[in-house]
Amino acid sequence: MSAIATIGFGEAAQAFVSGWRSEDGVSLGQISTFDIKVETPSLRDNLRRACSDLDVTCGESPRQALAGAATVFSLVTADRALEAATNVTEFLGRDALYLDCNSCSPATKAAAARLVEAAGAVYVDVAVMSPVHPARHRTPLLLSGSEAKRAHNMLLSLGMKAEIAGDEVGQASSIKMLRSVMIKGLEALTAECMLAARRAGVEKAVLASLQASDPGIDWTARAAYNLERMIVHGRRRAAEMQEVAATLRELGLPDRMAAAAADWQRQIGELGITAPENSLEARADAILERNLT
Known part of the structure; x- marks a missing residue:
């Protein structure tokens, strides 16, 4: 070859x-x-x-x-x-x-x-x-x-x-970009939801409510995984989400969700955290120990 x-x-x-x-x-x-x-x-x-x-x-x-x-x-x-x-x-x-x-x-x-x-x-x-x-x-x-x-x-x-x-x-990349609106957007939503719930001391109740609403997803495991993805790969994912936002603009659509997801991905990726144990609580606490504004 x-x-x-x-x-x-x-x-x-x-x-x-x-x-x-x-x-x-x-x-x-x-x-x-x-x-x-x-x-x-x-x-x-x-x-x-x-x-x-x-x-x-x-x-x-x-x-x-x-x-x-x-x-x-x-x-x-x-x-x-x-x-x-x-x-x-x-x-x-x-x-x-x-x-x-x-x-x-x-x-x-x-x-x-x-x-x-x-x-x-x-x-x-x-x-x-x-x-x-x-x-x-x-x-x-x-x-x-x-x-x-x-x-x-x-x-x-x-x-x-x-x-x-x-x-x-562009056909292959369009599929990838628009899929990422959902996949990496959900990761960003996970961070916003679970970090706030952990800080408020109500994460178990929030997770129980999510589980009852959509039992097809293991919300605790998925939330832990989503935070790990952002901790380890957030900077790279933020760069991708900027391209996702560009794709939406090219299609004549607003990019507000993708742009916000890019901000969350970048912020968590730039914390420089070594991924903690496979625990939602440990990962959330590792992020919350840093200065998030």
Whole structure:
């Protein structure tokens, strides 16, 4: 198989690579990456260690990482996706497959597509539809774009789980963005509801009322999970929710819920809390110990 490169080597890229390495019958060629953490002395050692652990070449520059790569996975934060495309397009091989897996609005994806295609490479809009753990490379993906079928075949060869959403860039990302209105909006509502209930000393009564109203959800477990997602991934989720808000504006609709959810995600993510034990009370208390305004 031809060489694979990733732009960004965070949680998603590492999950995909570790999954490929574990897949019986998958023949992997060289895998390389460029991550901007390599430019920061305090972050460089951990990046290189992660690359070494997964037998990935850690490029010192985009040019080095992308040399000879037939397939490039862009796996950065939503707010850096267009910047990443801008910085790497001149190093893409002609007809290389550029899989933009970032959580961005359709307009952002379209702008990145124009850059990639102007460089002679092939752009495919990829939406990652659930957390990358525990499924790793089998995390469900949606694909769209004129070459979505080509990307689909390539991903299947890596043991990945992908479906085609359409032949236009933006179709896959639209589904992801609008789903996030609900999923990450519910997380933000969880924080607002449960932190206030905990501070007022009525969280058990609130949870009991929610459980009685909608017994199909384990509200205590779901609330604990939602807070953990925000504590650990809030900054990244906030960047995605900004793209969700942009998507709503592109559709001529107000973005007030998505924008408020982005604020909650960012505020909790920036607290720098190490995720406490799997307990709603412990997670709520860890947040409430900080200065929330």
